[in-house]
Amino acid sequence: MSTDVPTTTRADWSSDQEVRWCPGCGDYSILAALQFLMPELGVRRENTVFVSGIGCAARFPYYMDTYGMHSIHGRAPAIATGLAMARPDLDVWVVGGDGDMLSIGGNHLIHALRRNVNLKILLFNNMIYGLTKGQYSPTSEVGKVTKSTPMGSLETPFNPLSVAIGAEATFVARTHDMDRAHMQEMFRRAHQHQGAAFVEVYQNCNVFNDGAFGAITRKDARDEMLINLVHGQPIRFGKDGEKGVAMGSDGALQVVAVDEAGVDALLVHDAHREDPSLAFALTRLASGPYEPTPVGVFRDVARPEYAEQAQAQLAAAQEQRGPGDLAKLLRSQPTWTVS
Amino acid sequence: MSTDVPTTTRADWSSDQEVRWCPGCGDYSILAALQFLMPELGVRRENTVFVSGIGCAARFPYYMDTYGMHSIHGRAPAIATGLAMARPDLDVWVVGGDGDMLSIGGNHLIHALRRNVNLKILLFNNMIYGLTKGQYSPTSEVGKVTKSTPMGSLETPFNPLSVAIGAEATFVARTHDMDRAHMQEMFRRAHQHQGAAFVEVYQNCNVFNDGAFGAITRKDARDEMLINLVHGQPIRFGKDGEKGVAMGSDGALQVVAVDEAGVDALLVHDAHREDPSLAFALTRLASGPYEPTPVGVFRDVARPEYAEQAQAQLAAAQEQRGPGDLAKLLRSQPTWTVS
Amino acid sequence: MTDTAAHGSVREVDRLIIRFAGDSGDGMQLTGDRFTSASALFGNDLATLPEFPAEIRAPAGTLAGVSSFQVHISDHDITTPGDAPTVLVAMNPAALKADLDKLERGGTVIVNEDAFEERNLTKAGYAGNPLDDDTLAAYTVIRVPMTSLTKEACKALDVKPRDAERSKNFFALGLVSWMFSRPVEPTLDWINQRFKGRDTVIAANTTAFQAGHAYGETAELADSHVMVRPAKLPPGLYTQINGNTALAWGLVAASQQAQIPLFLGSYPITPASDILHELSKHKNFGVRTMQAEDEIAAAGAALGASFGGHIGVTTTSGPGVALKSETIGLAVSLELPLVVVDIQRGGPSTGLPTKTEAADLLLAMFGRHGESPLPIVAAYSPTHCFWAAIEATRIALTYRTPVILLSDGYLANGTEPWRIPDLSELPAIPVTFATEPNHVGPDGEPVYWPYLRDENLIRPWAVPGTPGLEHRIGGLEKEDGSGNVSYDPANHSRMVHLRAERIAHIATDIPPVEVTGDVDADVLVLGWGSTWGAIETACERVRATGQKVAHAHLVHLNPFPPNLGEVLGRHRTVLVPELNLGQLVRLVRDRYLVDAKSITKVFGQPFTAAELTDAILGEMR
Amino acid sequence: MTDTAAHGSVREVDRLIIRFAGDSGDGMQLTGDRFTSASALFGNDLATLPEFPAEIRAPAGTLAGVSSFQVHISDHDITTPGDAPTVLVAMNPAALKADLDKLERGGTVIVNEDAFEERNLTKAGYAGNPLDDDTLAAYTVIRVPMTSLTKEACKALDVKPRDAERSKNFFALGLVSWMFSRPVEPTLDWINQRFKGRDTVIAANTTAFQAGHAYGETAELADSHVMVRPAKLPPGLYTQINGNTALAWGLVAASQQAQIPLFLGSYPITPASDILHELSKHKNFGVRTMQAEDEIAAAGAALGASFGGHIGVTTTSGPGVALKSETIGLAVSLELPLVVVDIQRGGPSTGLPTKTEAADLLLAMFGRHGESPLPIVAAYSPTHCFWAAIEATRIALTYRTPVILLSDGYLANGTEPWRIPDLSELPAIPVTFATEPNHVGPDGEPVYWPYLRDENLIRPWAVPGTPGLEHRIGGLEKEDGSGNVSYDPANHSRMVHLRAERIAHIATDIPPVEVTGDVDADVLVLGWGSTWGAIETACERVRATGQKVAHAHLVHLNPFPPNLGEVLGRHRTVLVPELNLGQLVRLVRDRYLVDAKSITKVFGQPFTAAELTDAILGEMR
Ligand SMILES: Cc1ncc(C[n+]2csc(CCOP(=O)(O)OP(=O)(O)O)c2C)c(N)n1
């Protein structure tokens, strides 16, 4: 980003629109985390754009005093891709809910990820449809009883990080709305990444799915239930790091007691590994937010960014053929003169 | 499937419509493989439905003398889901190309897979858009020069099997149009699977992407370039099985020389393992059809099928409340009498 | 009733319009709902108009957060939720600010005094306290410290004050119930039902309700003690129902009448989601509901189910209809039954999701590429949604075609009393599947031709599982008869015309449009959809001025009833009120070359009878 | 020319219609194309009509596999590819069967004798050999064993007979080139260009071409030796161009004129894909092209680019427009520029993907939920696609609105000579971005209001990167001026009307519709789109019968040119020919209450001038 960026405060990044989420909604803390973080990123408000779809989460852009678009349900990744390709000079963030980005918008999301276009994609996962008053979502657990599934839902939920890695994502992380510092760290890392960065934020919808993540995000539960991934470090958790993750002889990851298995047996987290297999395996460690769940950066690898490459092709074309000459173009097919 | 199924021959499964693919198209051999296989599956033509989207591959249903629908681009998995949910008694097959099912139809595909609805989904992957005369597709290699990408494509291609496994697929396999026996084996296995079965078929488009898979499917190349996955067997290939796949100390799969690494070091293929991580790792072994590439059944696990569960809910509801009584329904809210 | 009749002088009025307004959190919808139910059970005719913000819970105390519920009760047959309320219950300053201008001059305002403190007043944008200045000079004001009285009353129980406070809407309900002589039992019963198991809540709400009721009796509100006698409705068993529930039941009824299982593919969207919710409750009717990944999949799944011999239905609102366009076009080409329900809302784009509008008619008519005609049916009242759903399904099944059923946010959430029909009153919907070949092939053997039409141009419907009738259909042009892919130019022309005639021909199978009022009037008001009630009332009022006016209301928008042209020809002036910028008016001007005039409203609200009365009288001058 | 003039007696004719027909594999499109180019360079006026199957390569020898190319060349100004060909080149029996009925009575058939053997005859469905029975009695038949002669000629070269055989289309081309006195150099040059590096192919094709040419000279075809002199077209530099290329160039030109970068988001679909292909070649103009995952993403990406200050364009055909509906509705609400190009094809659904039709007008007009108006521009000839693209882009940029540009399969692939305009002939497209606040906020500080309109109701366009103008826009209803989300009923009504007036107001900025022919005629033919050429020719023929007729052709379908009503009023009869079941006719009947009559054709083919002449004369009786 450009130098001599004026120093700003949270206030500078807060729009004048009153925030309209339910009291106690997890979206508030995510908003605060970002508004407090932006001044630290050394970016300009005018070069920052938030694009969203539709949903409670998708109201996000209205509250950031940047450029923004509250578009239509599910299409934010596609719209943002066009913007980022047209304007590689901008910081483009995409915000949406689990329905917005994994249900109706699933295809745009996975294509944005494989394209590795320079978008910072924040998925607010509350495992429910909030704005439409509480139907189950693609991340809702099996058997979820909602207005649309009075006898329980039948579909196996998506694991958003598995989907992202299966879709060739270059940056994949997870955080949650109860830990501002961790959210900010993830957002900062995502912002540093050149390319599509996907961050899943566990977000509590206290009206329609209250406590969905309580078992792992409660202060007193975190030590035992959150597995902090740190690149280059053996994967450990528990109050005194007494538990860890190791690769079993059968090639499957498992949680082990460190004193039994020994520290050397622990898997050392390598977020930069080209091969996504291990990162994928880590996404499978917990089958839901009720088992010890990895958070942090699962994957962060370098791959050419889409808009830059497109830009490079334009430059190359001008190199080879000179800047476009309209008169010449109109004469580029066989011509003849009538006098 | 029902007993006393009349014995049939290929002819019974071939419609009277003349096949309209280009001479030499790989689709012909896939069609033949299925038409020859159907009589062996012990199913009835009237209980079999082929649903497709749009594309060369999607013309498939016209050539099978079964029920069929040639629908619209990308929507076949969704349409077939409705049919399979309404009629669990039917065998529903879905056929489409890489553009049809991974570009415009990507979202329907991944949702059909996570739903585990009883569809046999055959993706004819020719790494190109055939019917629209040769634009690159979501599986085309980076740098692909086509009519729409004269300076080469920029997107990292999807690995269809990685996508499927990332989307919670319960059955995932790969085969190719040069080996009828292997295709039939995969189709048979897919048919046996209760739930969504996804089979990628490498298919040669000899007009717009000729030879895309030649390096691995040519008769004389197969031994060295195709890695046959067999459940319960160590993963070996090469003319004399002199090469194999082993799990490296860093937790990443690698191709090893058997005499050096020793047979015991080889990974024993477990298609039935609940945890999809290893199956995913296998999908990453080859970065394209020019490296040794696994074929066969990557994953085949049991999980309740969608339509059956839906059916069970109907049954349960009738259990609990008796068969629907319209008169009662109309009186199910508070009523009063006007006389 | 007895208990209410007991007390002293009760002034009788023939109708009452009450509007409950408060914060989204104040439970106004529930309060209005309860009052309505009590009135329904009491035997009044009634109509309701709920209004709420697009946010789940907009900021407390703000104008944006105001949620209100208007109910019109009367002792005679009425068709609208009423124009200006006679009574406004305002639970906080924002509510007063938002709705006061709707109140009729001289009307009564009942305010929760306690809520009129500094913070709330500024949030609502009041400089001073409207209770103290002359803001309310023109109205009868009843100030009641509802919050404190409720807390007071609940002291006895062991509920926290904050929780007790939550019951203040039941205090309000109790008070109004007394003022308007509503029976109390239904509400008490309902409280026990609804909060079963949560005893403290039951206790608090019951106590608050009774406290409010008692307050009315004891305080000097005697001259506000009013009563609306039951209406003389046609005899029968009645229930109170809103449009979405009626529509869902209509779909179930149609499936039962046709003996064809119902399959709903849907994706949640306001104001259509409740139909999905309602239908998902009725699995014991063999109703399958699938919440799809998006609208396209929802329509596709429904179409797939129809291919399988079910009646595929997909419910949505404007944005969803736009997305389903291509799939509906496929259904047109496949000639398979499909019911597409559009609960219209304010547009364009996301627009006003919770407000009503009726601007999707031309989308329904023309929103597909190529020549792609389909029938359109529109409901005109909450209870008519039941019948409209049956009619749409009947046409879809009989003629093997997608049908678009139009309703709107006002009908969806508005309620009215409904005389429950006897099942014998429901139309029969005979559907037969093809079971035999219907043609002989070139080599003389019997074959099945999916596009061999009957005299009504209807193609046979052979479902998978039927031996010998295996066939393929698709979106490419098909050969007339055999249904095989055909690029023959003449065949394409024939098929385009056949598809058009097929739909036009349905006109012979629908009732002629009826004209109510003065058939010999110069002025005909031609309406469609939810404007029916307001038009009917407006026409009555116009007649009350001694003028003649006729009303014709279209349920079938495509094809038009066969007699429509003749009807239009009988009147010098044709007025077309619509909740859009003029859509039906375009269709009739084009079709009949009559100089029909448009009366439009796009405020996200239904017409009031007053607005239409003025408009009609205006045209007469 | 000299070399052709050299040979003996050459009969002169003023025009010629030749149709090349053969198997998809026979390279008929290429042959027709080369003949056309040679004629263009020679200076004839011309128009072409390529027709090919939907399959990439339908089964050889079958009717379904026939691919043909018709070209009309003349020494005067013409507007259509002609009605009945005077010459049919049939490379196999299927081609003869498929196209013979199109040939004018007494016309010439040139057949590749070798192809008329058993297998091909049966595949084509011929009982006997039409060359031997009296099938061709009514025509002049020239039998040439093209395959064997080609192989023979190529013997000398070391090309395999099977490869040599492939060159037989060049033999045919050589023969016709001689018969119709086409210059040979252009073709020989082209062969060397096109197959550069593949010497044997060059050799074979050249040899075949020359052999064909020689065959004409030597064989007794003298009396078939015909010549069409160059046309007297307005002086200037000419090129031959098809509609899709012209449209792509028009987009580039508009972007250059506006100095706004062009961004194309597209998803391949016939017959629109070539625009994507063409634009992706011009990256040196700063043109960004993105092949999106689907049409919705393509439109979305284009809209995102527009938000970023580019001119977003998305190209597709009917099915894609249906899918883009919701996104276009968002663009209407956001009031951002967006050009949506619809190359119409046969519908409904997948329909006839490679055939032409113009049945998306009402979809363009009404295919969005809510009141969602936008301008519509339609091209009327292949070369006009260039100007229509500029006009559509101009309107989109000037008025910040999505614009739908309609073309069709016939214009897309049809070619005609084009006088290359001087850049000075292109319209200026001034676009200014907002750089300063345009309002003062409540507390007196300057603010930017994205929906504060100018006198033309146009909102300012501030692009990201502009300091101080940060703002948010979305699909929810916006407050007039500030653009903040607003659920206020009156504001919604105001905005709905503002959006409508904004588009209607564009009528003041478009040229009046011109009437050609007899302004005082009773009959006016009102057209739009690709019917222009056929209508013009038909009107000339009608006049040739001594009758008067006028022609008005609409480029702007919404809003209509301001003088349209007045023009329609001047004529007793208004006829509206359309390649659909009557769509424009509905709009004019509704708007002007004139009893306009429809002339329709839905054969997947353009009108012939003859059909229209008959229809017009028919209406006159
Ligand atoms: C095309 C379309 N379909 C459906 C809707 C209705 N809708 C709005 S938000 C939403 C889903 C909300 O869930 P999610 O995306 O998880 O966001 P949340 O509210 O939970 O933050 C739906 C179905 C819509 N606005 N547009």
Ligand SMILES: Cc1ncc(C[n+]2csc(CCOP(=O)(O)OP(=O)(O)O)c2C)c(N)n1
């Ligand atoms: C809505 C829509 N968009 C685009 C098209 C054009 N189209 C037809 S097939 C196709 C893709 C073909 O590629 P693929 O799916 O890989 O099938 P293949 O022809 O290669 O077998 C496209 C873009 C269409 N028919 N409908």
Ligand code: SF4
């Ligand atoms: S509904 Fe849930 S997600 Fe939406 S604002 Fe309320 S608490 Fe938050």
Ligand code: SF4
């Ligand atoms: S274009 Fe390719 S995929 Fe399509 S039919 Fe021809 S060879 Fe097969």
Ligand SMILES: [Mg+2]
């Ligand atoms: Mg959510």
Ligand SMILES: [Mg+2]
């Ligand atoms: Mg393909």
